[in-house]
């Protein structure tokens with residue numbers, strides 16, 4: 119590593135490094151962020167949820183969208199895997215089924231960016247108790 | 249390489265490390281490797297989370313899962329269940345002691361709800377051994393900013409306006425101290441960081457140095473720029489090996505990146521830092537004694553003035569600040585004085601770190617905004633008194649502070665209110681006592697400490713405190729007389745007024761504040777020869793209740809000194825002159841026939 123010779127050097131280094139700890143800042147205020155949960159149990163992984171998750175994380179980065187992506191257990195809609203839940207700030211959670219990378223792309227572009235609903239929503243028929 | 253999608257923050261603070269958190273981190277790394285997730289999940293060793301009570305702590309980002317008391321054996325399950333399958337390991341999650349509810353997200357913990365982390369902003373968030381993580385979170389940008397775009401005067405003005413006051417005990421306005429050092433004539437000046445932390449039970453400064461050493465380094469350099477010093481010294485006690493290692497490593501890294509040394513940020517400013525080790529004497533935390541100790545002399549205080557800012561290390565102007573004071577500086581520069589001074593009360597701005605100890609549920613390290621009440625700290629953040637017992641008192645300010653009680657629970661925590669209540673901010677030790685603690689014994693304990701730690705230079709402290717201690721010992725042995733309370737008060741006031749340094753001047757504080765707030769306990773010891781809490785052994789009398797005794801001889805057989813006599817099936821008797829009050833008879837008796845008076 120070269121020495122930091124001036125403020126510009128520090129800024130450049132910071133920009134390069136920032137993404138490494140950004141996740142930790144984001145997790146401080148999840149309610150203000152787009153939250154995406156990818157179901158990741160054995161069954162989901164077998165249906166390709168890890169690829170979906172990686173795709174989503176990479177694409178969000180590329181498209182500069184601030185979101186917290188986490189994995190969760192099986193959501194129970196095994197017939198529709200991979201399943202992904204998206205919570206936009208202040209909105210009810212939406213669960214999407216059969217999310218491959220094409221579908222994920224659509225969700226990011228239309229629902230997350232534009233707030234428009236896309237096909238493939240699984241009606242949520244339960245309430246969570248905290 | 250893409251960034252990691254999951255971060256496993258494993259506490260590497262002294263508390264958690266002593267319960268194998270390092271081995272745990274190793275196991276986690278191995279398991280992640282075994283699962284082929286090396287590029288996906290990252291294990292980071294961090295500083296203290298403050299929740300040492302339930303260590304070792306593992307926090308999983310981004311879902312804020314907070315695992316407590318994690319053992320190396322648990323690594324496999326965490327990785328297989330949580331990281332691979334996304335299922336939280338519920339047996340390791342934190343359970344709220346009051347509601348018995350399992351808390352899956354650290355944001356739901358009472359412990360963190362009322363905290364505002366400024367000095368501890370990076371503790372438990374970054375890897376203290378990696379300067380890049382510090383830089384990624386705005387590290388060294390405050391130094392860069394002041395060096396390249398501000399004058400020393402402007403910088404000092406910001407610190408002054410922020411209202412920051414010394415966190416080492418006395419609460420002296422930090423900006424003003426910097427200004428005085430700047431204005432003191434002299435080519436050679438020094439910046440000293442006081443990391444002696446001699447308060448029993450306190451570990452705020454240690455945790456900052458262990459969890460975020462760069463924040464202190466950066467602030468010392470800023471101070472050097474403001475005061476005109478190019479040498480920094482950290483006086484740290486040798487009993488803090490981990491803090492020393494991390495600090496050394498951080499200094500090396502900063503040098504490597506050109507953030508210490510010559511021509512920092514391309515300016516003419518040069519600054520470097522060296523360490524000095526203290527041998528752990530409480531008095532060496534006092535700034536003049538500390539300076540003498542660094543000069544190679546005896547750790548004894550001298551009269552002030554002259555203050556170190558005028559005449560300090562090697563006779564040169566020396567700016568001495570506490571670790572926590574320094575750690576607050578970079579954020580103030582980055583976020584502005586308006587932001588900092590909006591937190592806290594009128595005269596006490598910002599936040600204060602406290603080490604919670606004693607009989608509270610959540611023992612640990614907390615940072616709270618000034619002005620918060622004792623009640624909020626003890627009953628909300630601290631989670632209340634252990635085992636459902638009753639709260640009795642809280643010692644604030646360590647051996648120099650005072651003991652407050654029920655009626656002070658709503659006192660706001662700030663420099664002035666605490667002094668008005670009869671305690672003081674001190675460096676941040678907070679020891680909570682419950683109904684089982686004897687206050688006379690507590691007073692004796694603290695005085696014990698100061699008598700031990702007195703350097704012996706001045707008579708009031710050396711002799712006076714010893715006499716007070718003798719009076720207390722007498723009282724706890726049942727030999728106190730009616731006039732003892734008055735004697736303690738007179739002696740205490742003289743010592744307060746005539747000792748050379750604050751060690752002596754403040755030593756009587758715990759005794760006097762306990763007389764103020766718990767006079768009836770002293771009186772019970774003196775007049776009734778009784779210790780209401782059953783702590784002072786000499787005042788306890790073990791007796792056998794004749795109605796309950798069946799003459800089974802169990803107690804007599806258990807007594808190690810043969811103090812119990814009595815035939816089979818006859819009532820037994822304890823000879824008080826032989827009894828050593830070990831309690832063995834009481835433990836053994838199945839008929840509740842042994843009682844203590």
Ligand SMILES: Cc1cc2nc3c(=O)[nH]c(=O)nc-3n(C[C@H](O)[C@H](O)[C@H](O)COP(=O)(O)O)c2cc1C
Pocket residue numbers: 413414415416417418419420422442443444445446447530531532533534535536568569570571573574675749750751
């Ligand atoms: C007996 C005694 C012990 C002290 N111990 C410490 C200590 O351990 N750490 C500390 O920072 N200040 C300690 N101080 C306070 C220092 O003398 C000094 O006020 C402080 O380091 C100044 O820094 P600040 O303005 O940032 O608080 C102690 C003072 C006395 C009288």
Ligand code: FES
Pocket residue numbers: 259260261262263264265295296297298299300301303304305
């Ligand atoms: S040492 Fe780990 S939480 Fe304090």
